[in-house]
Amino acid sequence: MYDVAIIGAGVVGASIARELSKYKIDIVVIEKENDLANGATMANSGVVYDGYHSKSDRMKGKLIPRGNKLFDKLCEELDIPFKRIGSLVVGYNDEDLEKLKKLYKKAIANEVPDIRIINGEEVLKMEPNLNSNIKYALYSPTCGIISPFEMTIALAENAMDNGAELLLKSEVIGIKKVENYFEVKLKDKIVLAKNLINCAGVYADKINDMVGTEKKFKIEPKRGQYLVFDKSAGNIVKNVVQQCKVENEKGVLFIPTIHNNLMIGPGLDSIEDKEGIETTADMIEYIRTKAMKTCRNIPYSQVIRAFSGLKAKVDSEDFIIGESEKVRGFINVAGITTPGLTCAPAIAEDIAKLFKDIFKRNGQTFSLKENFNPNRKKVIRFKELNYREKDELIQKYPKYGRVICRCETITEGEIVDSIRRNAGATTVKGVKKRTAASMGRCQGGFCEPRIVEVLARELEVSMDKIVYDDDASYILTERE
Numbered sequence: 001m002y003d004v005a006i007i008g009a010g011v012v013g014a015s016i017a018r019e020l021s022k023y024k025i026d027i028v029v030i031e032k033e034n035d036l037a038n039g040a041t042m043a044n045s046g047v048v049y050d051g052y053h054s055k056s057d058r059m060k061g062k063l064i065p066r067g068n069k070l071f072d073k074l075c076e077e078l079d080i081p082f083k084r085i086g087s088l089v090v091g092y093n094d095e096d097l098e099k100l101k102k103l104y105k106k107a108i109a110n111e112v113p114d115i116r117i118i119n120g121e122e123v124l125k126m127e128p129n130l131n132s133n134i135k136y137a138l139y140s141p142t143c144g145i146i147s148p149f150e151m152t153i154a155l156a157e158n159a160m161d162n163g164a165e166l167l168l169k170s171e172v173i174g175i176k177k178v179e180n181y182f183e184v185k186l187k188d189k190i191v192l193a194k195n196l197i198n199c200a201g202v203y204a205d206k207i208n209d210m211v212g213t214e215k216k217f218k219i220e221p222k223r224g225q226y227l228v229f230d231k232s233a234g235n236i237v238k239n240v241v242q243q244c245k246v247e248n249e250k251g252v253l254f255i256p257t258i259h260n261n262l263m264i265g266p267g268l269d270s271i272e273d274k275e276g277i278e279t280t281a282d283m284i285e286y287i288r289t290k291a292m293k294t295c296r297n298i299p300y301s302q303v304i305r306a307f308s309g310l311k312a313k314v315d316s317e318d319f320i321i322g323e324s325e326k327v328r329g330f331i332n333v334a335g336i337t338t339p340g341l342t343c344a345p346a347i348a349e350d351i352a353k354l355f356k357d358i359f360k361r362n363g364q365t366f367s368l369k370e371n372f373n374p375n376r377k378k379v380i381r382f383k384e385l386n387y388r389e390k391d392e393l394i395q396k397y398p399k400y401g402r403v404i405c406r407c408e409t410i411t412e413g414e415i416v417d418s419i420r421r422n423a424g425a426t427t428v429k430g431v432k433k434r435t436a437a438s439m440g441r442c443q444g445g446f447c448e449p450r451i452v453e454v455l456a457r458e459l460e461v462s463m464d465k466i467v468y469d470d471d472a473s474y475i476l477t478e479r480e
């Protein structure tokens with residue numbers, strides 16, 4: 001029997017797993033998909049916000065600045081690329097200035113460091129490609145960017161290195177509380193756990209209903225759509241640039257990504273379908289037009305992809321985090337919309353504190369492991385090495401001498417490493433998330449067949465068993 005079962009391997013579930021793996025307890029993470037980070041964590045802006053979002057008396061208001069500050073150490077320990085590039089919320093008139101002042105006040109109450117309102121001239125000095133009718137901006141230097149799925153994979157890998165277990169392809173279809181533990185029903189087996197944490201994203205309401213807590217809530221997804229631009233457009237902006245909110249309009253951001261691309265989005269709409277991650281022509285057109293208010297010279301011919309992600313919107317203004325009064329040992333971490341990525345490390349700390357109390361109440365010990373290893377084995381990123389280092393590496397491990405993804409310069413050695421690690425890749429998308437292979441201009445047109453070959457060889461299965469993502473997304477089929 002596990003001490004803790006975590007349902008959902010997005011950034012929140014993985015952060016909690018990693019934090020709890022510091023303690024002498026048995027942990028399992030249960031995920032319905034073929035891979036980690038396939039929900040909201042796969043498809044978001046990747047911005048580590050600083051705290052102008054939320055009132056300081058809300059859970060969010062406290063979690064954002066705390067979460068933000070945890071990123072430097074976390075990313076250092078887990079070897080996750082992270083950059084504090086700063087953010088600008090831009091305004092066009094005096095009405096916008098009043099809104100920026102309100103955001104500034106919230107930021108000060110949330111103790112965001114070095115945030116200030118600047119004028120249009122300063123904005124253009126920082127961002128010469130923006131339109132000259134921008135009059136003001138709220139500038140915050142501590143805002144950062146990260147790859148949310150690389151972060152999640154690193155967290156889960158480190159949790160597993162420290163003893164946590166991961167069950168993929170394991171949808172939770174029923175939960176029964178029996179005396180002082182839970183029977184968690186999967187399709188092919190039952191997992192027993194003394195405590196249960198609900199990190200199921202848009203399905204957290206379903207999990208909550210299975211348990212029958214005193215608190216009912218409904219998740220109605222909000223879909224955000226994006227355009228991704230080739231690296232040649234990656235330097236249009238240096239900061240994350242967001243338009244000041246206008247009543248009844250959808251906000252559009254310009255986001256430089258950690259892999260030096262540019263994203264524009266998200267245009268947001270409410271939908272009912274919890275799997276509805278298609279993009280729509282209307283919203284893409286809306287984003288294109290709305291973005292021109294900030295920058296007139298957007299090279300739309302450089303768009304290489306469009307995607308969308310679903311926010312787990314609940315009808316409360318805040319996250320739903322805490323233990324059920326009625327079903328003790330069941331903890332909801334639900335309604336984690338934006339900026340849940342930013343808050344995840346702080347949420348994980350709070351859950352560990354909560355478990356200290358739960359274990360004490362149950363007369364169990366909750367003590368730190370003496371041998372917890374906070375560091376993840378470094379990832380070799382071939383293109384970041386100098387010539388001498390590349391040469392030495394290839395001499396030692398010839399697979400680093402074979403470039404598989406030419407757009408992103410990703411070698412066979414890196415792909416093999418991404419498969420062999422704990423929480424390793426088993427699908428083409430899994431390799432993409434871990435190495436950035438096929439994320440470039442050709443979007444996998446050239447390298448995907450090679451990735452299939454390497455996956456099949458490493459996993460010792462035939463190539464027609466390799467899927468892009470879920471089980472239905474096969475790439476090869478047998479000859480007629």
Ligand SMILES: Cc1cc2nc3c(=O)[nH]c(=O)nc-3n(C[C@H](O)[C@H](O)[C@H](O)COP(=O)(O)OP(=O)(O)OC[C@H]3O[C@@H](n4cnc5c(N)ncnc54)[C@H](O)[C@@H]3O)c2cc1C
Nearest residue numbers: 008010012032039040041044045047172201224339340342
């Ligand atoms: C468009 C958009 C933009 C955003 N931008 C930002 C941003 O810039 N900065 C920021 O801080 N935040 C941002 N967010 C918010 C952030 O992405 C989320 O808060 C975060 O990813 C939530 O993580 P999660 O682990 O709670 O959920 P998810 O990543 O959705 O993970 C939930 C997991 O639970 C699994 N699951 C569900 N049901 C079951 C079941 N029955 N059995 C087993 N597993 C199950 C799912 O498969 C999934 O993997 C954005 C979100 C969106 C959608």
